[in-house]
Amino acid sequence: MTERKIAIPGEIIAEGEDYLPGEWTEKREGKIYALKYGLIEEANKLLKIIPVSGTYSPRRGNVVIGKIENITFNGWVVDIGAPENAFLTVMEVPQYVNKDALEEVFDIGDMLVAKIWSMNKRGIDLSLKAKGLGKIDEGLIFEINPNKVPRVIGKEGSMINLIKDNTGCDITVGQNGRVLIEGDSIEGELKAKKAIMHIVEKSYIEGLTEEVENWFKSQGGLAPKREVSKDLEDDE
């Protein structure tokens, strides 16, 4: 990986006909200008800006973690941390839904993992018709900067798999920056959270995967399994 350059809005990042303008860039009079604060990335002569800050901007196909805000006659209004609210219709829920009692499936305040299947002028439409989507019953949810999500996931999921292997937790990272951790023990979940926060902090160093591997070594081995939970069960 070569040293990555940061662009600021209005800066000329290339001149002449050698490059094509990509995302968040603009070509005016033979010069390519940056339109956003972020890293310059070049792929096949295409220059684009990868934003490093800012709010979540939804895209079609994103898997997001949302919270039910309201119930209407044919679906649910979901807060996904974007400026617009998202909508989930009963049609996109792959289970039997009693139209007179939608709250039996999702009540206000429930959290869910969903996928954006369409975006238009009216708003965002969500779907649950895919593997791994649905209501969240238990686990740990916290928020990170949405721009750091690709680093937490890593190349082809390498980073997230590393954390899964080292903590024994199941992790879902929503593109909107909300992270769900489901593990056997609270210790494991907290450790996974700590690891993710560590990645977010160190997100722009090179060889991040090795760095996180070393971090896990310095933190000791696998998290203990389920001991605390057992005590709680005994008390009950």
Next chain:
Amino acid sequence: MAKKTENFERPDGRKLNELRPIKARVGVIPNADGSAIYQSGDTIAIAAVYGPKKMHPQHQQDPAKGVLRCSYNMMTFSVSDRIKPGTSRRSTEISKITEWALEPVLMLDKFPGQVIDIFIHIIQADAGTRCAGINAASMALAHAGVPMKNLVCSVSVGKLDKTLVVDLTKEEEDFEEGEGPTDIPVSMTPDGKITHLQLDGKIGPEQLKEVLDIGKKAIEEIYEIQKKALKEAFN
């Protein structure tokens, strides 16, 4: 018009076209989506940007484009006589001026029904607060990842009697000899497009052109500092 540049001395010993020492930094408010602090001599402005987010109240939404909402405020302790907290005629005006100065570079048509909030606070004032506020706000907007055509830089050019100077201090603004002081705050993009120009006093059309030339040179210096601050924030 004759210029008496030879024998004119500024109270703080600066050259006529010399800016006050500038410090700038971004990312000073972790809770905000973007933030910046800009200091020019004894004037300090801090700006925070939130959004783009959904516009509330709903009746203020614009379905065609986003809305930029600015709030300029001077802290009670920013001047030697404590100023009353809260909005005043002056702060409402400067908020509006700041919106107008920044709007031309923003691509608000990408955010229908949404709002970008900017909060500018003047921590310490020694003239040129609106310029410091605009500089801080422009950096904070860039830092917040808002799509922009360019940054906006702002500086005040003054006419003391018949001499043109750049970046006035409070002491110079209170200059009382000859034709008295004239304050001309000007905001431009680094490529020289004017987004804001105000005039408080008297000046001839020929000299105003000169003012814009002086302003443009000062703005190039300010742009370099803003650029450096944004690039450094990343390391």
